[in-house]
Amino acid sequence: xxxxxxxxxxxxxxxxxxxxxxxxAVRLSGGFTRPIDDESLRSxxxxxxxxxxxxxxxxxxxxxxxxDAAADTxxxxxxxxxxxxxxxxxxxxxxxxxxxxxxxxxxxxPGMMRPADLVAAALKRLVHAPAxxxxxxxxxxxxxxPSWRPLLMALAAHVPVAWIAGPRPVxxxxxxxxIEVRRSDARVPEQHMVxxxxxxxxxxxxxxxxxxxxxxxxxxxxxxxIAAASTGDYDDHFLAMRADANLDLHFxxxxxxxxxxxxxxxxxxxxxxIRGFSQTRMRRLAALCGSxxxxxxxxxxxxxxxxxxxxxxxxxxxxxxxxxRLTAADWPDEQDxxxxxxxxxxxxxxxxxxxxxxxxxxxxxxxxxIWRKALLDGPSVSxxxxxxxxxxxxxxxACVSPAWMPASALAASPRxxxxxxxxxSSRWPRGISEDRLISDHIIxxxxxxxLPIGAADRRDFETILATxxxxxxxxxxxxxxxxxxxxxxxxxxxAAMENYIGxxxxxxxxxxxxxxxxxxxDEFAGDSQAASALTTWRNWxxxxxxxxxxxxxxxxxxxLDILARTQSASSLRLLLRSPLGFVxxxxxxxxxxxxxxxxxxxxxxAMGDLVHMTxxxxxxxxxxxxxxxxAGDAQVTAAIDAATTNVAGAWESERAVPxxxxxxxxxDDARKLAERALTYRGEPLEGARSYGEVAFGGAxxxxxxxxxxxxxxxxxxxxxxxxxxxxxxxLDLSGDGTRALVRDxxxxxxxxxxxxxxxxxxxQRCLYAFAVKALLGANxxxxxxxxxxxxxxxxxxxxxxxxxxxLTGYLRSASTNLSAGHALIGPDTGGTxxxxxxxxxxxxxxxxxxxxxxxxxxxxxxxxxxxxAQ
Numbered sequence: 090x091x092x093x094x095x096x097x098x099x100x101x102x103x104x105x106x107x108x109x110x111x112x113x114a115v116r117l118s119g120g121f122t123r124p125i126d127d128e129s130l131r132s133x134x135x136x137x138x139x140x141x142x143x144x145x146x147x148x149x150x151x152x153x154x155x156x157d158a159a160a161d162t163x164x165x166x167x168x169x170x171x172x173x174x175x176x177x178x179x180x181x182x183x184x185x186x187x188x189x190x191x192x193x194x195x196x197x198x199p200g201m202m203r204p205a206d207l208v209a210a211a212l213k214r215l216v217h218a219p220a221x222x223x224x225x226x227x228x229x230x231x232x233x234x235p236s237w238r239p240l241l242m243a244l245a246a247h248v249p250v251a252w253i254a255g256p257r258p259v260x261x262x263x264x265x266x267x268i269e270v271r272r273s274d275a276r277v278p279e280q281h282m283v284x285x286x287x288x289x290x291x292x293x294x295x296x297x298x299x300x301x302x303x304x305x306x307x308x309x310x311x312x313x314x315i316a317a318a319s320t321g322d323y324d325d326h327f328l329a330m331r332a333d334a335n336l337d338l339h340f341x342x343x344x345x346x347x348x349x350x351x352x353x354x355x356x357x358x359x360x361x362x363i364r365g366f367s368q369t370r371m372r373r374l375a376a377l378c379g380s381x382x383x384x385x386x387x388x389x390x391x392x393x394x395x396x397x398x399x400x401x402x403x404x405x406x407x408x409x410x411x412x413x414r415l416t417a418a419d420w421p422d423e424q425d426x427x428x429x430x431x432x433x434x435x436x437x438x439x440x441x442x443x444x445x446x447x448x449x450x451x452x453x454x455x456x457x458x459i460w461r462k463a464l465l466d467g468p469s470v471s472x473x474x475x476x477x478x479x480x481x482x483x484x485x486x487a488c489v490s491p492a493w494m495p496a497s498a499l500a501a502s503p504r505x506x507x508x509x510x511x512x513x514s515s516r517w518p519r520g521i522s523e524d525r526l527i528s529d530h531i532i533x534x535x536x537x538x539x540l541p542i543g544a545a546d547r548r549d550f551e552t553i554l555a556t557x558x559x560x561x562x563x564x565x566x567x568x569x570x571x572x573x574x575x576x577x578x579x580x581x582x583x584a585a586m587e588n589y590i591g592x593x594x595x596x597x598x599x600x601x602x603x604x605x606x607x608x609x610x611d612e613f614a615g616d617s618q619a620a621s622a623l624t625t626w627r628n629w630x631x632x633x634x635x636x637x638x639x640x641x642x643x644x645x646x647x648x649l650d651i652l653a654r655t656q657s658a659s660s661l662r663l664l665l666r667s668p669l670g671f672v673x674x675x676x677x678x679x680x681x682x683x684x685x686x687x688x689x690x691x692x693x694x695a696m697g698d699l700v701h702m703t704x705x706x707x708x709x710x711x712x713x714x715x716x717x718x719x720a721g722d723a724q725v726t727a728a729i730d731a732a733t734t735n736v737a738g739a740w741e742s743e744r745a746v747p748x749x750x751x752x753x754x755x756x757d758d759a760r761k762l763a764e765r766a767l768t769y770r771g772e773p774l775e776g777a778r779s780y781g782e783v784a785f786g787g788a789x790x791x792x793x794x795x796x797x798x799x800x801x802x803x804x805x806x807x808x809x810x811x812x813x814x815x816x817x818x819x820l821d822l823s824g825d826g827t828r829a830l831v832r833d834x835x836x837x838x839x840x841x842x843x844x845x846x847x848x849x850x851x852x853q854r855c856l857y858a859f860a861v862k863a864l865l866g867a868n869x870x871x872x873x874x875x876x877x878x879x880x881x882x883x884x885x886x887x888x889x890x891x892x893x894x895x896l897t898g899y900l901r902s903a904s905t906n907l908s909a910g911h912a913l914i915g916p917d918t919g920g921t922x923x924x925x926x927x928x929x930x931x932x933x934x935x936x937x938x939x940x941x942x943x944x945x946x947x948x949x950x951x952x953x954x955x956x957x958a959q
Contacts, residue, residue: 092502093228095488110227110237111204117221117240118210121200125167127160131465133196134159134189141192143185146526153471158525163190165524165538167204168234180531204236211240215247224249229501231257231548232540242266256555257500258548275555278507281562282581286592288566291510292326293600294590296334298508298562299491301598310337313491314504316553317511318519318546320495327493334600339487341494343480351456352476354378355463358451359472362441366434368402378451384433389422392430401745408434410742444469500549503556512565514576518546550580629930629937634944639669639912648907651675655787655812658852664903665849665955667915671907673925681924690747691755693922697836699740699755700878701782701818703763704834706732708781708819709794717767717779725767733760765878766834772872776824785860786814797822798864806859806893809900817857822865829865831857831873832883839877839884845892846899848916849955851875855896858889899955906952913945914938916956 093107108116111124138150138159149155166173166186173187194203202210214221225248227233233241244250250268252259256275263270285291295315302308317323320342328348331338346352354377361370372393379385395415402408412434417425436447448460459479467475492504496517499507511517521543523529534541554561566575581587599605606613613619628635641648651672656664664671673679691699707728711717720728737756746752784790784800797820805812821830833853844851858873875884886892919926919933930937946953 114207114211133193137192146185162526170236208240218247226251228253257552278557279560283564283588296330296600297596300600310491312505315493315508316496316499318496318517337490339485339490339492340483341498344483346459346479354456355460391421395419400743407742441469496549500552505558507557508562510564512578517578518543641910643910647676655814657815666917668912672912699759700762702736703732705781718777729763762878774823777821780820783817783820788814804860832876835877839880839882846958854886855892902952
């Protein structure tokens with residue numbers, strides 16, 4: 090219609106009206122009549138379904154998809170001219186649909202009529218047809234629904250009516266009427282058949298073809314069309330490539346609303362209403378809906394900083410705990426905006442049941458229109474799915490742009506250069522399926538849908554071939570996205586005529602800069618980024634150590650800076666067992682990307698943190714109430730139960746938690762491990778006092794509990810150049826201050842053999858024992874051990890001083906090597922627990938690391954000896 094109107098304007102055909110046949114019937118029926126538009130129909134169905142008894146359909150009438158199914162069925166019934174009221178007695182299902190139709194018609198505004206009612210009203214006013222309509226021409230269609238045929242036939246007796254068929258097929262029922270049929274010879278375009286590797290490859294070749302026509306052959310963009318019987322399989326591909334190619338490819342059938350900012354705003358709101366709270370969802374909603382008129386408008390710029398970085402905030406209770414502790418000092422402008430944020434949380438907590446209210450509060454303009462349309466298309470509980478299926482106009486002008494469209498649209502509006510894609514046996518023609526509510530045994534499909542989709546696909550294909558002026562290229566994919574072979578469409582000619590296009594074939598015309606560079610290896614190799622990437626890839630596959638494996642210049646300022654910092658047991662372990670990881674983590678600040686989903690179970694590190702927090706809090710409570718050394722097992726158990734409850738609340742506020750059942754089981758396991766750790770008494774100390782999570786070396790104390798020393802005091806390891814800091818899990822001091830027990834809790838499994846340094850994995854006992862002696866004095870006798878509460882095993886370090894001397898040598902060698910620029914891989918690089926493995930080549934543990942380890946070990950020299958230490 091848009092192209093016909095443009096043509097009429099160019100030819101100055103004043104007074105020419107270009108309308109659909111439905112609009113013609115409305116014009117002739119007069120008054121304030123109008124057709125039933127899709128939005129009004131869906132709104133009426135949604136309002137009628139809950140209140141209307143539908144018999145055997147009552148069980149499904151409120152399920153997602155019912156509005157769409159009912160609208161589709163009613164459209165088919167009305168187009169085919171079936172009177173449901175007269176046929177309701179034939180089957181209970183027809184009775185149900187008839188009752189739904191009656192309820193829907195009551196909901197519709199006055200004057201909004203079904204096709205049969207419009208035809209009846211128009212037939213009464215046929216005498217006015219010469220004045221209202223004048224001569225009538227039916228253009229661009231190959232079939233007319235049965236409900237409109239009586240009006241067309243009757244209209245021919247009052248005004249000239251011509252069916253402009255051109256080269257298109259003509260329906261048989263026209264031969265029995267007095268309507269003039271105007272035919273013309275079919276076009277004979279050049280026909281080409283090609284096969285591409287996949288559907289994506291088809292889309293790539295189509296964009297290349299379109300650009301080549303415009304740039305090389307000078308074809309007008311408005312003369313180019315790409316079409317498929319079903320566009321859904323290709324929409325995402327074309328949308329992505331349209332931007333990459335900088336090509337105004339018009340989507341005739343519209344684009345998904347979720348590809349626009351307004352659609353994403355609606356989707357963000359639906360996500361939080363349906364799936365519940367989380368910090369990620371709240372941040373996304375604030376970014377997309379923080380407009381000048383929304384509820385976020387009154388919050389200061391940068392307000393998201395008040396949300397704890399690691400807190401999932403995945404429940405209403407977690408938000409309540411956060412809001413209860415916020416003060417004015419926490420906000421960027423030092424004014425208390427907590428009431429505003431609380432109102433936002435309260436509004437979102439109403440969930441999808443209050444979708445109308447919440448949408449009106451958070452969305453404006455186009456986003457609010459999309460939201461309301463989604464609510465008309467389906468229930469609020471399926472808003473996310475409904476939004477995913479909604480489409481809108483892409484804002485491009487069809488008459489001046491190359492177009493991507495359904496085959497049915499191309500059949501009605503021909504273009505000179507056409508590419509048909511998706512011509513596989515399962516995609517073109519499509520199979521005929523039964524109606525979702527009226528099965529074939531109730532009303533035959535041929536009667537309910539006299540224009541079946543399979544026949545329409547065949548007719549559209551024939552029409553396109555007959556109406557295209559210059560060329561038609563027919564394309565199919567050899568395999569689907571999962572690698573399965575696809576058959577040829579029955580509409581295609583002999584296979585011998587097909588041109589095979591390889592997936593990596595050099596294109597004659599590239600559609601984008603990326604495509605051009607990939608097609609021209611010499612030009613690609615000249616690009617600095619490409620040359621760097623290629624050199625890196627080749628160096629990764631060499632056995633020798635190269636600059637791309639961690640070799641840097643000696644005494645690099647970054648290396649010297651991170652070595653001069655105060656270290657922890659964890660950082661020194663990383664230095665010894667993965668120098669490359671040490672530089673990445675502490676020099677380049679790389680960290681593992683945060684997962685957007687809550688964990689199914691806590692990993693080993695998180696489980697250890699949970700147990701340590703529980704032990705620390707329980708130990709503080711026991712020391713404050715008579716001392717841990719004097720507490721009985723019952724008192725210890727009570728303290729651990731109370732600590733577990735408090736820790737669980739804090740954890741839920743700040744970190745992600747598993748599903749409730751697994752989370753309760755995890756807390757029980759943590760409680761059990763903590764109880765075993767505290768009830769394991771070990772060596773008794775007279776008048777002992779116990780401390781937990783004791784900060785030293787400049788580490789910030791985690792609590793306000795008493796400490797046996799000044800936590801800010803520097804602790805330096807002699808002859809290494811390293812100062813250390815950290816937290817001792819548990820420290821027991823005798824009453825006279827001459828004995829100290831240093832314990833480090835381990836929630837995993839104990840080693841099979843006795844260990845000292847364990848290849849550089851175990852440094853805590855040695856370093857913490859040295860820190861305690863350095864802070865309390867050389868006269869204090871130190872016992873350092875690893876306590877495994879799961880197995881109730883306490884591994885004592887037999888000779889801390891000898892172990893420290895051995896460790897000092899390893900640390901000195903590691904520091905010297907890194908200063909020399911050897912930031913190389915180690916045994917922990919690319920391992921199971923290496924959270925920086927994403928920065929390594931793919932499958933590095935099985936390929937890259939095995940290839941480079943011998944050369945890296947040789948280059949590290951003495952620094953690699955620690956890997957073999959007991």
